[in-house]
Amino acid sequence: MQEGFLDDTVSVHVGDREVLRREKVRTRLQTGYADSYEIEVPDGPVEVRVEVPSQRLASTFAVDVSGAAYLGVSIVAGTIRLRSSREPFGYV
Secondary structure, three states: OOOOOOHHHHEEEEEEEEEEEEEEEEOEEOOOOOOOOOOOOOOOOOEEEEEEHOOOOOEEEEEEEOOOEEEEEEOOOOEEEEEEOOOOOOOO
């Protein structure tokens, strides 16, 4: 979790299974970091759904997680944005 969270409830689904639910997720303004989680999923393409009911937001993304994949979730201009990377995100 990265930018745009302010004491939010966040749930993440992979396929039809909820794999994560967190409350009071808040972005640290100095770093753009809110929280991180490690979730094991099968290699290949998966459907990831991110819900932030405290901001009335939900989005579904098709993501290829072959090998190690890192996903960054932000809330920007009232929408959920997802970034994927093969390398961990850096925070100072």
